[in-house]
Amino acid sequence: MIAASIGLGGGGVYNPQTEMLLELVVVACMIPLCASPSWQRGLGPISPVAWLLAGIVLVLPVAHLIPLPPTIWQALPGRSIEARSIALAGDPDRWMPLSMAPARTFTSLLSMIFPALLMLQVSRLSIRSSRWLCGTVAAGGALSVVLGMLQISHTGGATWSLYFYYSAGSLVGFQADRNLEADILLIALLAFCALVAPRLLDGRRHLLGWTSVAGAIMVFLIGVLMTGSRTGIALSGFTLALLVAMFWPAIRKDSPSAPWLLASSLVLGAATFGLLQVNSVRRVMLRFWATEEARWDVWIDASYVLQQVWPIGAGIGTIVPLLASAERLDVLGPKFLNRVHNDWLEWTIEAGAPGIAVLILVLLILIVSAYRAFRWSAAPDSVPARRSQIIFAVGALLIVALHSIVEYPLRSMSLAMLTSMAAGFLMVPARLRPGGQ
Numbered sequence: 001m002i003a004a005s006i007g008l009g010g011g012g013v014y015n016p017q018t019e020m021l022l023e024l025v026v027v028a029c030m031i032p033l034c035a036s037p038s039w040q041r042g043l044g045p046i047s048p049v050a051w052l053l054a055g056i057v058l059v060l061p062v063a064h065l066i067p068l069p070p071t072i073w074q075a076l077p078g079r080s081i082e083a084r085s086i087a088l089a090g091d092p093d094r095w096m097p098l099s100m101a102p103a104r105t106f107t108s109l110l111s112m113i114f115p116a117l118l119m120l121q122v123s124r125l126s127i128r129s130s131r132w133l134c135g136t137v138a139a140g141g142a143l144s145v146v147l148g149m150l151q152i153s154h155t156g157g158a159t160w161s162l163y164f165y166y167s168a169g170s171l172v173g174f175q176a177d178r179n180l181e182a183d184i185l186l187i188a189l190l191a192f193c194a195l196v197a198p199r200l201l202d203g204r205r206h207l208l209g210w211t212s213v214a215g216a217i218m219v220f221l222i223g224v225l226m227t228g229s230r231t232g233i234a235l236s237g238f239t240l241a242l243l244v245a246m247f248w249p250a251i252r253k254d255s256p257s258a259p260w261l262l263a264s265s266l267v268l269g270a271a272t273f274g275l276l277q278v279n280s281v282r283r284v285m286l287r288f289w290a291t292e293e294a295r296w297d298v299w300i301d302a303s304y305v306l307q308q309v310w311p312i313g314a315g316i317g318t319i320v321p322l323l324a325s326a327e328r329l330d331v332l333g334p335k336f337l338n339r340v341h342n343d344w345l346e347w348t349i350e351a352g353a354p355g356i357a358v359l360i361l362v363l364l365i366l367i368v369s370a371y372r373a374f375r376w377s378a379a380p381d382s383v384p385a386r387r388s389q390i391i392f393a394v395g396a397l398l399i400v401a402l403h404s405i406v407e408y409p410l411r412s413m414s415l416a417m418l419t420s421m422a423a424g425f426l427m428v429p430a431r432l433r434p435g436g437q
Helices: 002-008 016-035 048-063 080-088 102-122 127-153 178-200 207-227 230-253 255-276 279-289 294-309 319-326 343-377 384-403 413-426
Strands: none
Touching: 002 016, 002 127, 002 413, 016 102, 048 102, 048 343, 048 413, 102 413, 127 178, 127 207, 127 384, 127 413, 178 207, 178 230, 178 384, 178 413, 207 230, 230 384, 294 319, 294 343, 319 343, 343 384, 343 413, 384 413
């Protein structure tokens, strides 16, 4: 499921064919898992917290599709024009759901079911099995960098893009958007280091191990730089801080390797300085000083939409027609507004006050789960890999959460699946299962 989500889930709304194929692949993976007990050998029970979180996440889109009597839905904010239109059509007593665009809400519900299914299954894995998922994410990120280099170089005269609509001229890999690709690469870097970090704790000098870590950091961060994503580049520093926390026990135990780490840092700095002399990279860095930012105009229009549908919301997945109806004439242009470029604000518009309550509850569950997981990983008899996996999971969730302030990462099925995988990592039972060390 993870491999398919990285390779097929990055197209977004403009490339629905690959997302449909991904959903079929996930169903094909789930059928034998549910049909035969032999496929469940080695898996524990699904975490109750995972069941709770999945139910909370899916309850709103389901509720938004329930037909309501006309006396209720016509009284909802923002429905007066729709009510008059239906009355003019001669059907004033029609039952309608809370969602203003039920077909879009149903599509969103389908897209949310599959990450929820993945989270439930990940919560069943042992620590040893979870390493395979980290390896899959790391490998997917590495292949994405390779594909991205082909895209930038136009090797063979081809675009090497998997999608019809994509961020041309940037390293996008398996994604259609450079911002989403930056998140994928940062999460893949965390996954690779979560694999390597526990192996550096035996007190030996691991020059080869540290070399691989330095090489991975250089490759993935150069990839992030070539995406041209400003927020992704800014989040690279945050990711490096997480890596320091992940490797800190190994750094303290392997103090003779400190000069080697310093040399690796100098090489990384020199490589970064060299890249800054490349014209294409300079153009990326100049974007940080851009005086015009279209997001401000989008956020103004989105704030107006929020006022029209507050406090109930317009329904999950309805933001596209709502933004189109609220766009001001003085900012109209050839580009079509497809998102708010702030997932927190977009969720509030679509879900209203109930959505904020759901969001707070989800955040509380994740924070408590992370706290309990960190406490267990600090126990003397805990497995070192558990601590690395927790830092990876928390880091992945924070990268997505921070980037959601100015972008919409969870609208990519790839990142939605990786985020649900990270949530599942936090819910692995603290007590090790037999044979699952």
